[in-house]
Amino acid sequence: MIAARKLTAEALGSVLLAATVVGSGIMAERLSGGNAAIALLANTGATVAVLAALMALLGPISGAHFNPAVSAVMALQRRMPYSEASAYALVQFVGCCAGAWLAHAMFGLPLLQIGTHVRAGPAQWLGEFVATSGLLLVVLGHERPRDAPWMVAAWIGAAYWFTSSTSFANPAITVARSLTNSFSGIRPVDVPGFVGAQLLGALAALTLSRPLFAARAAARAGGGEDFRATTSK
């Protein structure tokens, strides 16, 4: 049986992460007087800060994935059972959608919205591929668990700016963003392209990580069936 504590932690983290992504986008757009760079700076800062704090807080409980692409790769690496990864993913999708609605409630907006921000085309898909593969390399390759929060946050913060897609890098967040018609939104029709690129990026990272981080994986494997090692993100 999958521990309720783990799923609670994944749900809580997913709600708060999505509420931050969407909510800080709404606040930034309201205050920035039309300067999109200032709005994205604020959106980046809030996302990065909450991601690091939530990973440090909930990582010891659930591994702090908050991201189906991460849980899927963990299952493919046999660091967690497929059944658990599936339960994680379900909780992550529901939690992120609830987070978008929580953001709307905090800003007095209609809860149910549909994204209209066009995000499509090979250039942005390449951005999602690069952003997600880098994220998974950090997740799979970092040496000390205590460094994972700042390393993941730093990667995502950079990727918000150096990819044309502003680095969604997370299928659950992508779906949640299709439920808001604000700064961070995306059209539902554009979701499959983003998610597909994210999954390809995750697989590329998994492939590259084997030779690159072989020594570390071997050291970990020495400990046997290390399902609790998902803490390492």
Added chain:
Amino acid sequence: MIAARKLTAEALGSVLLAATVVGSGIMAERLSGGNAAIALLANTGATVAVLAALMALLGPISGAHFNPAVSAVMALQRRMPYSEASAYALVQFVGCCAGAWLAHAMFGLPLLQIGTHVRAGPAQWLGEFVATSGLLLVVLGHERPRDAPWMVAAWIGAAYWFTSSTSFANPAITVARSLTNSFSGIRPVDVPGFVGAQLLGALAALTLSRPLFAARAAARAGGGEDFRATTSK
């Protein structure tokens, strides 16, 4: 008897925290040429930096609460006596108000002011509820005391942006902000709503933290009456 050193540390931290919140708001409003997003970015950066530095400096002495909601929850968790929590709260309220006046003095403004910034309504109250419950989860759930400063600061920095209320998350700071008619101010009539939402958020965090961080609390409890463990914020 409550150690004078502890109360001095709480007083000093409360003064400097409130002076930073109010003072950086005044500076930011003066310099930002009307762009509220730039002003809030500066206000956020200063608050986050001073909060982390003061927690690391004074945490080993008093626990570095600077926040009656935190002291109340610590007393409810039997991690400090009620008498001490009451003394902490008194010092925090007085210290934060003094901090607002110090900020006015540093900027050559009339010391005594009354806030006129309207901050009310269910949406903002929900924001305070979420911001304070997240703050208390970080306070109650972090694993290593040395991580508390950056985790609390990161949470508050994010919550400045993803809640519609800009995350006061502290009854003493809320009262102090009602004593300034500048960027960070609030109308006195709006204080009770904010403080009520904060206290509800703190209680929600306390309830959620029991099952979520049970293992950690048990480990701590093994050490007996751990009144000095208030260092953990």
Added chain:
Amino acid sequence: MIAARKLTAEALGSVLLAATVVGSGIMAERLSGGNAAIALLANTGATVAVLAALMALLGPISGAHFNPAVSAVMALQRRMPYSEASAYALVQFVGCCAGAWLAHAMFGLPLLQIGTHVRAGPAQWLGEFVATSGLLLVVLGHERPRDAPWMVAAWIGAAYWFTSSTSFANPAITVARSLTNSFSGIRPVDVPGFVGAQLLGALAALTLSRPLFAARAAARAGGGEDFRATTSK
């Protein structure tokens, strides 16, 4: 005899710190299109980053004071001999002035300039008093030497914004700033007021630190004449 390595480290750090304060002010003013808040944000970020890096790099050699107020307090606390503190101060003043000239050279400006920025009056003096006393409390009171770089940098970063004087908090930097007619400059006639307030703030911190950080000082004193402990800033 005072080790040449220590004085070299203080000189190098003072040059680079002052070059950053002055140089990033020039760059920020050139690029910010007249928005002083954006300029101060950039000036703050650069100062904070270089201060933390230089303290971590040179702290193990000289203690990384870069500040006559810090060296004076260290001597008053008998953590370094007066002769060494005097040599430190001389090197800090010369180094900071050279840093201002280096910044001018890097931006193709006349090396020799005189500040014309008016910074005077009781409100700004109070700001310098608060900024410097807080700085010295962090220097005297932090627990782990490895935390000093980020704690000092965080305090200074906050104080750039919450004091009306933008927190010079350093007599050598203050003199160096009187040698530049750019964003970070100050009129020579305003230097004595700032330096006086800084020294009073340092003495206030020294007085307050005795009861507040008594336990820590006692632990240190147990190690005998700990002149090398100046590493602790």
Added chain:
Amino acid sequence: MIAARKLTAEALGSVLLAATVVGSGIMAERLSGGNAAIALLANTGATVAVLAALMALLGPISGAHFNPAVSAVMALQRRMPYSEASAYALVQFVGCCAGAWLAHAMFGLPLLQIGTHVRAGPAQWLGEFVATSGLLLVVLGHERPRDAPWMVAAWIGAAYWFTSSTSFANPAITVARSLTNSFSGIRPVDVPGFVGAQLLGALAALTLSRPLFAARAAARAGGGEDFRATTSK
């Protein structure tokens, strides 16, 4: 034989570092509405974040140089063989150029471009000299390997602002920037001046580091031929 893992790590890091420098410059220029300070703030933040994350991730494998000036100094210090430093440099140049093209692809721009941004003259060369010598001092002088990522990132972030050249500080990045006609670009004809100043700065740092960090180098030398110690950047 030089381990393929090391060269793969250097290649990967060089690609992602250059893609971040160029890509975040494109994004920042598009969004900032002509305010160059906001654009440079975003460019700085993204560069600093990715540099720290990549150094922490790949440092244990290759030393995470991503910079021929660093590899050259490591070889001059006999901390890696010349043959390996040459292979590193080749991979760094190719990787950085590929990173610029990747950035163009992610933003739907023509892959092949030539920089037109004029960056020349003694003032900017002095900037590159100072930026690179400071970088190498941090690389050669830091005490704990785990601190290298944030110290290098902090130095580069400050140097983006306090030097007139915005601190390229890396011959491979300089060549890659000559292949983009965007915010971070440079004219090919200006590359030799920048690279020459960078190499002089690196040599100056090497000279200064010997007396300054002598004790640390001696401690390291005690361990014999420590080719794996290149991890220390």
